[in-house]
Amino acid sequence: MAEELKIGVVSCSGEDCAGGTISRLATRKMIDEIRPDNTVTICLPLFIAGGQEERMFAKEYPTIAVDGCKQACAKRATEKYSGKVNSVVFVSEIIGDEFAESPALSTRDLTTEHQAMVDKVAAEITKQFDEIMNAKGKDSGARKSSSCSCGCDC
Amino acid sequence: MSTNKKVNVIACSGMGKVYGLMAREAVLHTVQRLCPEQAKTLCLAYIVTGDEEALAGFDNQPCITVDGCPAMCSAKSVAAMGGDIKEELKVLDVMKLHKGAKPGTATELTPEGWAITEEIAAKIAERVQEIQKEER
Ligand code: SF4
Ligand code: SF4
Numbered sequence: 105m106a107e108e109l110k111i112g113v114v115s116c117s118g119e120d121c122a123g124g125t126i127s128r129l130a131t132r133k134m135i136d137e138i139r140p141d142n143t144v145t146i147c148l149p150l151f152i153a154g155g156q157e158e159r160m161f162a163k164e165y166p167t168i169a170v171d172g173c174k175q176a177c178a179k180r181a182t183e184k185y186s187g188k189v190n191s192v193v194f195v196s197e198i199i200g201d202e203f204a205e206s207p208a209l210s211t212r213d214l215t216t217e218h219q220a221m222v223d224k225v226a227a228e229i230t231k232q233f234d235e236i237m238n239a240k241g242k243d244s245g246a247r248k249s250s251s252c253s254c255g256c257d258c
Numbered sequence: 259m260s261t262n263k264k265v266n267v268i269a270c271s272g273m274g275k276v277y278g279l280m281a282r283e284a285v286l287h288t289v290q291r292l293c294p295e296q297a298k299t300l301c302l303a304y305i306v307t308g309d310e311e312a313l314a315g316f317d318n319q320p321c322i323t324v325d326g327c328p329a330m331c332s333a334k335s336v337a338a339m340g341g342d343i344k345e346e347l348k349v350l351d352v353m354k355l356h357k358g359a360k361p362g363t364a365t366e367l368t369p370e371g372w373a374i375t376e377e378i379a380a381k382i383a384e385r386v387q388e389i390q391k392e393e394r
Contacts, residue, residue, distance in 0.1 A: 115273060116301065116303040116304075117271040117273065117282070117302075117303060118301035118303060118304065119268070119269050119271055119282060119285060119286070119299045119300065119301050119302060120298075120299050120300055120301045120304075121301065124271075124301060124303075128271065128273070128282075129365070131273065132273070132364060132365040133365075136363075136365055145273045145274060146273065146274075147270065147271075147272045147273050147274060147278060147329070147331055148273075148302075148303050148306060149270060149302055149303070149306050149331035149332065149334070149335045150329060150331055151306065152306055152331070152334060152335045152338050153329050153330060153331040153334035153335060154329065154331075172301075175301075175304055175307075175312075177301060177303035177304045177306065177307050178303060180307050181303055181306045181307050184307065184308070185306075207290065208286055208299070209286075210283055210286045210287065210290070211279070211283065211365075211366065211367070212283075212367075212372070
């Protein structure tokens with residue numbers, strides 16, 4: 105049987121901007137709820153701290169970068185250390201620059217408004233995800249267990 | 259209010275494990291609530307890009323790194339980019355003091371997870387104060 109296609113979703117997770125919090129939560133939503141069986145992710149700093157296996161990530165999986173602001177760190181770091189990304193979701197274009205560049209949010213301070221932002225960003229990731237799936241001629245509803253490719257053993 | 263520049267406290271924010279979320283939340287708690295005048299954080303992904311502008315964010319100030327697992331992504335990335343690391347904290351070291359604890363998931367912490375995260379934040383804050391004294 106053919107291997108099911110997995111798509112990489114790499115979040116910038118910026119710790120200094122609210123856009124980073126939304127980016128991280130929307131990526132987690134892909135893994136937990138929306139496409140759990142076909143989404144893989146990686147802890148982005150493993151491109152430096154990890155080995156060759158981690159740096160193969162974007163070559164091994166079609167990859168969507170999810171960036172909190174226009175600095176586009178997830179895209180640029182992935183392309184610098186691993187390989188070209190297939191697409192980018194700019195959180196700040198969806199939720200607005202001003203909020204995206206405001207201080208990072210703790211998950212315990214999330215309001216329903218923030219949750220709605222997460223949902224909007226996750227919807228855009230899903231759209232790009234399904235476009236890649238369709239282009240690859242696969243059904244994203246196919247089932248296989250989800251995984252994190254971070255390589256840590258904790 | 260401190261007259262010294264702020265200590266950089268940088269979390270790994272690991273995506274796949276609860277310990278990455280604990281590192282992230284502990285750092286946010288420290289810089290936003292416990293010592294906002296003495297500590298600040300930086301986006302680790304920005305540091306990883308190696309951009310001059312991102313590295314200028316170190317501000318020639320000491321750094322504390324906080325990592326979720328033995329991969330030590332924050333410590334290794336900050337070191338690789340020339341940051342002056344004074345302390346490398348590990349969430350797992352604190353978890354060893356709480357055997358059997360259920361801190362939550364990579365998406366959400368339980369009340370127990372928050373309590374341990376605040377303990378980590380208190381440790382970070384203590385080191386921030388000490389480092390600021392050493393730097394005077
Ligand atoms: S893209 Fe923006 S929010 Fe994300 S890590 Fe970079 S600077 Fe921070
Ligand atoms: S230290 Fe571990 S949990 Fe943190 S980013 Fe690296 S691999 Fe992920």
